[in-house]
Amino acid sequence: xxxxxxxxxxxxxxxxxxxxxxxxxxxxxxxxxxxxxxxxxxxxxxxxxxxxxxxxxxxxxxxxxxxxxxxxxxxxxxxxxxxxxxxxxxxxxxxxxxxxxxxxx
Numbered sequence: 001x002x003x004x005x006x007x008x009x010x011x012x013x014x015x016x017x018x019x020x021x022x023x024x025x026x027x028x029x030x031x032x033x034x035x036x037x038x039x040x041x042x043x044x045x046x047x048x049x050x051x052x053x054x055x056x057x058x059x060x061x062x063x064x065x066x067x068x069x070x071x072x073x074x075x076x077x078x079x080x081x082x083x084x085x086x087x088x089x090x091x092x093x094x095x096x097x098x099x100x101x102x103x104x105x
Contacts, residue, residue: 016046017098019083020053020061022072029066036091037064043095053077062094 023033040062041050053061060081065072068086085091 016049018049018051018055018058020055020058021050022053022061022063022077024063024065024070024072026066027071028069030068031066031088033064033066036085036088040091040095044098048098064091 021037023037026033037050040048050062051058053063060083061077062083062085063070063072063074063077064085066086070084070086074082074084083094083097085094
C-alpha cells in the first residue's frame, strides 16, 4: 500500500511593489538622502522596487527631501498615494509600513 506521494508545488514568489522615487533639489540637506534611499532599497529588497517617479505603472511616489521644509512641488503627484520622507526616522517608518503591507501614506 502506498501511503504518500511526492507532490511538488510551484515556487511562490511575492510580487514586488513598484514605487516611484523623487528627490528634492537638495538645497539644504540635513541628512544623507542617497544613503537613506540605499537603506530603504536594502531593507525592502524583494518587496519594493523604487523606480523613476515618471513611470506611470507605479502605485504611488516616495518623495525624499533633505529637510523638514519639504519645498518640493507635490502637485504632479496629486490623486495618487504619496509617502514623504524628510529624515532618517521617517525613512524607518516607511520601511516598516512597507514590511507590514500598509499602503496608507
